[in-house]
Amino acid sequence: MQRTVTKSHASADELLQKFKIKVTGNIIWAGGITELLLSIAQFLLGNTAQALVILAAGIFFTMMAWRYQGQRIPILIRVVFVALLTVISVMSIYLNGHIGVYWTYPLLVACFFVFSGAAGIVAAVALTLIFSATAVLTMPLDDGWRIATTLVIICVLGSVFVVLLTELQKLLRKMVVTDTLTGLNNRHLVTQVLEQSIYSNARYGRAATLVMADLDHFKQLNDQHGHLFGDQILKQVAERMRTVLRKEDQLFRVGGEEFLIVLPSTKLEEAMRAAEKLRALVADTAFNGKNATVSITMSLGVAELSKGQTWVEWLNAADTALLEAKRKGRNQVRKVSKAKPEAQAIT
Numbered sequence: 077m078q079r080t081v082t083k084s085h086a087s088a089d090e091l092l093q094k095f096k097i098k099v100t101g102n103i104i105w106a107g108g109i110t111e112l113l114l115s116i117a118q119f120l121l122g123n124t125a126q127a128l129v130i131l132a133a134g135i136f137f138t139m140m141a142w143r144y145q146g147q148r149i150p151i152l153i154r155v156v157f158v159a160l161l162t163v164i165s166v167m168s169i170y171l172n173g174h175i176g177v178y179w180t181y182p183l184l185v186a187c188f189f190v191f192s193g194a195a196g197i198v199a200a201v202a203l204t205l206i207f208s209a210t211a212v213l214t215m216p217l218d219d220g221w222r223i224a225t226t227l228v229i230i231c232v233l234g235s236v237f238v239v240l241l242t243e244l245q246k247l248l249r250k251m252v253v254t255d256t257l258t259g260l261n262n263r264h265l266v267t268q269v270l271e272q273s274i275y276s277n278a279r280y281g282r283a284a285t286l287v288m289a290d291l292d293h294f295k296q297l298n299d300q301h302g303h304l305f306g307d308q309i310l311k312q313v314a315e316r317m318r319t320v321l322r323k324e325d326q327l328f329r330v331g332g333e334e335f336l337i338v339l340p341s342t343k344l345e346e347a348m349r350a351a352e353k354l355r356a357l358v359a360d361t362a363f364n365g366k367n368a369t370v371s372i373t374m375s376l377g378v379a380e381l382s383k384g385q386t387w388v389e390w391l392n393a394a395d396t397a398l399l400e401a402k403r404k405g406r407n408q409v410r411k412v413s414k415a416k417p418e419a420q421a422i423t
């Protein structure tokens with residue numbers, strides 16, 4: 077019976093992006109509401125011109141937060157948001173002294189959320205310089221340097237936090253897509269890689285072929301020699317396969333003893349030769365485990381991408397060819413012809 081492949085869940089990256097979008101949206105939202113409240117205060121203080129400017133900004137940013145709910149707010153709006161609040165804060169320091177300084181701290185921290193990575197650090201450094209200069213130039217030196225120092229401390233701590241978070245994000249991204257036993261890619265990136273090939277095929281007519289490989293009777297090997305021994309063999313199979321493939325080929329471990337290889341810019345017959353090389357590489361030389369030497373074999377199914385095919389259809393085509401190789405006696409390569417989606421033996 078044919079196995080059906082379905083789309084995997086949202087990746088960690090997508091979740092992180094959604095979280096960032098939500099936080100940025102909430103900051104713009106909170107900024108807009110704060111400006112609306114601030115404009116009321118300015119009206120009550122009799123500063124009508126300032127109140128009107130702040131009111132307009134408040135309405136604009138509240139509307140933008142509403143308009144871009146659940147979406148990434150355009151960079152221009154984010155830049156204007158930070159720039160306008162910076163001007164308001166500077167004016168407030170100039171007019172009200174210490175009271176204005178209170179606004180600089182949350183704005184500085186917001187930079188690390190509103191802009192991602194290095195852009196957040198650059199914005200925070202720029203704001204630290206602007207606010208520090210304003211404080212030093214408009215206040216007694218004793219106050220000015222204290223304010224400047226605390227702003228610098230927040231800027232440094234925030235930047236260190238961003239750098240650590242970026243490193244952690246890189247590590248997590250690698251861990252999510254890597255199979256811990258073999259060090260190969262796991263199934264997480266499969267959909268993305270297949271969709272890239274489909275795009276290149278549709279846009280530039282670039283060929284691509286899939287090879288689905290599965291070790292034969294692996295259960296017997298596990299039962300006979302133990303699971304840890306099986307693990308050693310899986311690692312060695314992965315190492316051997318890597319030696320045969322080209323740099324641009326993508327090798328995944330997609331299941332226990334199942335591997336998937338995406339061969340970009342490769343037509344069916346060329347991929348059949350590569351698959352046969354892989355088959356022979358496993359079958360022709362025995363594997364040395366800790367306590368025994370074993371001979372194993374591998375069955376492979378090959379399918380070239382057809383025009384208009386979805387990644388699920390393409391994957392299922394390779395899977396059909398693999399099941400056919402298993403059914404016909406294992407230790408062989410089968411292909412799915414483009415014209416007739418029926419597995420055929422290697423000639």
Ligand SMILES: Nc1nc2c(ncn2[C@@H]2O[C@H](COP(=O)(O)OP(=O)(O)OP(=O)(O)O)[C@@H](O)[C@H]2O)c(=O)[nH]1
Pocket residue numbers: 257290291292293294295296298302303304305306307310331332333402406
């Ligand atoms: N050692 C080890 N074994 C695994 C791992 N993942 C899956 N397996 C084993 O691989 C075996 C796969 O068994 P089956 O699906 O019956 O396939 P098979 O015995 O290879 O038979 P055919 O594929 O039909 O040739 C099972 O015994 C699994 O426990 C793993 O990470 N390490």
